[in-house]
Amino acid sequence: MAVEIIPCVTDDDLDAWRRVRIAVVPYERTQSVAELRDSDTPDRLLLLAREDGRVVGHGMAKRSESTGAGTVIPRVLPEHRRRGVGTALLQRLVEHVEELGHPMLRSGADDEKSLAFARRFGFEEVDREVEQTFRLTGPVEPTPRPDGIEVVTAAERPGLWEAAYEGFGLEALAGFAVDTPLDVSPESWARSWLADPMFLALHEGEVVGCAGLGLDPDQPTRAENGLTAVRGDWRGRGLAVHLKLLALGWAADHGIAEVYTWTQDGNAAMRALNTRLGYATTRVGVQLSRPTLYP
Incomplete structure (x- = not known):
């Protein structure tokens, strides 16, 4: 047929x-x-x-x-x-x-049959992502907010997320543990990387950290973690944990039973943080690449 x-x-x-x-x-x-x-x-x-x-x-x-x-x-x-x-x-x-x-093609596979199909057409593994899942069984209490930090949502401060691209955003994107550097335009940052809710950590009015959730209308009890990132000079002060727990607390308060996140295999620090908070590894995704022109 x-x-x-x-x-x-x-x-x-x-x-x-x-x-x-x-x-x-x-x-x-x-x-x-x-x-x-x-x-x-x-x-x-x-x-x-x-x-x-x-x-x-x-x-x-x-x-x-x-x-x-x-x-x-x-x-x-x-x-x-x-x-x-x-x-x-x-x-x-x-x-x-x-x-x-x-000049290059990118794709991905989450199971052996899809991976075998991709390999038939010359795709090779270049990276891996790990899915980790947090199952909510009750309220979540955030850790104390670090001194000097104000937390707002992006919805409360229209335009703040877009304005954060040049400084905070580019640093966060450059920190991804990937085989090829990311090339994210300001338009894509504003359109595709903003979660709702997105919690923004501010110091003297500048964004120094973020964490959020992507809600799923088709499965209202599940949500995906949005970008979780902290500016370099604010790392090691508990800010990432505070923001992540704020997002999980929001999820618990709004009837969400499960929050999942995809993290690069090479980002050991974030995977360790997730594990410490109670996330369990649930799936591995393979990132694939090959030249556009294939003999």
Whole structure:
């Protein structure tokens, strides 16, 4: 049966796209249709794969936040795999990244079958991420706030998050333990890296730390930790623990039963902090890369 690959255009297309993602990666938050619309960029391509009019998979290609690369993500519903759908999607996604002019491809895999598929097409492991999960069983009390620190939410101070990009943001992004430096634009920082709620630690009016939560409307009892970071001169004073516990306390107060976070395997300090707070390791994700042009 021929595979039909079409771009997402309508809201119905986007709804079908997100339903594939929910089915394949139910353990991660999926953007709403409105969020998918709002996060659209000229370099992003969303695809649907159909067989006999039925949606059997989807794909996404866009500029990666890893320098010099484009991201490709083909996904196929389990019952429709091993019939060429993933290959057809990947081909279209790679073509799109080639048109964007990026010399490298980035992708990821959370299970052995997906990893084997990627390796068939020349992708090699370049990094790993560890998922850690905190299960809430009651109220969470934060540690005392460090002297000289004021904590507000980003919603309480409109524009503060955007203004923090040049100093705090660039330092936080440069500190990621990744194989390739991140290249995050101010627009992406404002649009994609701001959680809600996002707790901001201020010293003399400047952002020196943050921690937040990404809520999941499809699974209201689960949330993902947003970026947790502390400026270098404020590390070692208990600020990261204070902010993280504020976020977990907010989660407990709002009926969330489980908070998960993805941390780079090389970020031993953050993984150790999470373990100390009571997070358990629940999953490992493999980051993959290969040149765009593949013989």
